[in-house]
Amino acid sequence: MITRLSAAEFADAVPALAEVLADCTNGGASVGFLAPLEASAAEAWWKELAGEVAEGRVLVWAAWDGSRLVGTVQVRPARLPNAPHRAELAKLLVHRDARGRGLGRALLTEAERGARGAGITLLVLDTETGSPASRLYESAGWTEAGTVPDYAADPAGTLKPTTFYFRRL
Template identity: 50%
Template sequence: MDGFVADDAYAIGLVTAEELPGVAEELAALLVDTVHAGASLGFLAPLDHGEALAWWRALGPDVADGRLLLWTVRAGADGRLAGTVQLRPAAPANGRHRGEVAKLMVHPADRGHRLAGRLLAALEERAHGLGLRLLVLDTETGSPAERMYAAAGWTRVGSVPDYATDPSGVLHPTTVFFKALGG
């Protein structure tokens, strides 16, 4: 994996297009577990593993073309997939200085190890290296993710009522954040 960063317990790496088919099954299992644990990621529960797998596999062309960057974090002891995050650089000519952060997930069994913050830090470093100066994202209002983004230095723009449903189908507002990158 390109961009590999390790510590004693977890390793973060950027997934290449060639590697994506080999990790798609694990990513699908992570998505299913995270949605079933209540995370609002654009899917409803119960999420079928086959549907999740097809969704990950469909990202291959975007990863290959650089329209999507995808990181994973793995538990060092057994190499088990513990989390992921995505960066989608903006395509329009007037927006090539920005990118959107999406699908930040940490497996419920691996929460409490600051993996979300580590994934964000790896993404922000790479985004800065690509010349991106502004990142945006949205997350369910009132969720633990909202508190994590604020603690990681992201600026809250506001919220949009009834933006999306949680996995059980209940409407929730979303909070929009941005982060300006140095340089």
């Protein structure tokens, strides 16, 4: 099951969200953090988002396996006056032991649906070039906009190229 988290639900879910973020980072996913990522650092990062979630500036969905949170995705609407139609898709994460069940695609679909419902007509994202995530986005109909070499370090600290994608809703 996938649900959009309210501010209160988000606050309650922070430890589980941190577990998913640490698992993905420590498993090699390039999502902005270096390995090893300790649970406390992951939890602190999520806590910093609480105000933005409460204000609707970050929309967060969670994938559940029963009562266990096993995946998440964010939509971050643009804040500029000339961009109310645009948002960034960010932190699409699925715990390693929950992969292979279509949760990544389901989270992506739900985030797109939620963005559309919020009046967003254009989503953008970036991901490590050639990663499993890039294959997911391409198979889901996202359009490659371009690749930047040495854009971000992977969890081991090695600079890697990043591919940017967009999707009209």
